[in-house]
Structures are given as structure tokens and as C-alpha cells.
Amino acid sequence: MGGSIRNSEQRWLRPNPSLKSPTHYGSHAWPPGRLGSSSAARPSASAFAAGLARTLGRTTYTTVVRHLIFEPLSVEHARELGAVLLNEQVYEHIGGTPPSLDDLRDGIKRVLAGPPPHRAGDEWINYVVRLTGSNALVGRLEATVHDGIAEVAFLFGPEHWGKGYATEGLRWLHRLLLSRPDCHALWATTVPANHRCQSLLVRCGYRLAASERPSRLVSYDDGDLVFRGPSAA
């Protein structure tokens, strides 16, 4: 996807010194699903605590919905994320070569530091996704909220493709984003060759945008397809 992962300043997986970070969620903005406030809904207590700690006073929740657990991204996720995502299949359409584990960890740190000063109005939202049954980490979700919209992106491990997890995860992200007063529409970009990404977007309610576009799309690169997703009711 042209997605933020590939192009924007919110590059989790690649070194980018100009970068900062994501996810800050006001507790008021939330959430669809069960909050991670009980031990049953919080299979990884350390990651949960780390996620909360990294929000520096702004509350971010671990959430469990159906088959999936959504944990705020933290540096402690790097090794598990690396084991699942650092391979060529995942990077085929988002830059080609996977970064090293160290680069992945550095990228997470930059993401967690927040948007750079010239993007101070943007908000970066990042979650890792686990299975409720096994607690296995299967992928990650990202959104950049700016100018009244959100741009979404997603990465799942190939061994977890074809099972509907990305669909379930992206729909959860939609509910999260569209419950915010400052987000009225969802957008995504992708390279034309990324057919899996396009199928996922269409399955989740996106349509190829013709002429209409937001004035700024942080994830867009020349040649990308632009998809408009669901809007707030």
C-alpha cells in the first residue's frame, strides 16, 4: 500500500530520522469491544502495561474483540513483530527488502516519539494484533489522523493470511477511528500490484476514488491507487 507504512513519516519499520510517533487515545474517544481492564482481557500484562506507560498520561487500551486482541504498540513488541513480519512476502509491495530487527526496533521508537513538529496536528495510532486463543502476535495496524480524516495501513504475517484476521482487524480500526469527533472519513493508498491489499480494502467497504481526494494524503506516492473508505454516520 502506498499506506502510511510505506510512505508517510509514520514508518514503523524503517529508519527515518525525521520521524516521531503515533497512538494517543483519549479514554473519552473509546472504544468498541471489551477493554483490557480485566486479566481475562489482558493476556499480555507486560505489553499492556508498556502500552499504557508509553502514552504518558493519555489512556490507551488493550481491547479484545471476537478472535483478536489489540495492544498499543510498544518497543517490547519488536522481537515478536520481527519474527512474524520481517520477510520478503510482507515487504513485496511496501519497499521490497525487510529491515533488520534493530531497524525495526528503532522505527518503533521513532513512531512512539510522535509526529515531527511540522506535523504536530497529526496523530499516529499503532496497534499490534494477537489471537485470543493462542495469544500469538499476527500483525499490526496503523492509522494517521489528520485534517478530519484517517489514513490506514496494515501488515500481517503470511502464515496468518487468508483467515480473515486482517478483515476483522481493519473493521475494528474503523470503529475506533470513526468514533472520534475529529475523524469523519477513512482513506488508504496502495500500489496497483498489491491485490491482497485491494481485496481487503474492498471487503471492508473501500472504493477506488476517482477525482475526489483530500487535499493532503500522507501515504500517497505517485502511481498509487487511492481508496475511500467508510465515513462517519
Ligand SMILES: CC(C)(COP(=O)(O)OP(=O)(O)OC[C@H]1O[C@@H](n2cnc3c(N)ncnc32)[C@H](O)[C@@H]1OP(=O)(O)O)[C@@H](O)C(=O)NCCC(=O)NCCS
Ligand atoms: C494486505 C494483507 C493484510 C491482507 O491479508 P489477507 O490475509 O488477504 O486478509 P484477511 O486476513 O482478511 O483474509 C482474507 C482472506 O481470508 C478469507 N477468509 C477466511 N475467513 C474469513 C473471514 N471470517 N472474514 C473475512 N475473510 C475470510 C477471505 O476469503 C480472503 O481469502 P482470499 O484472499 O482467498 O479472498 C496481507 O496480505 C499483508 O499483510 N500483506 C503485506 C503487507 C501489505 O502489503 N500491507 C498493505 C500495505 S500497508
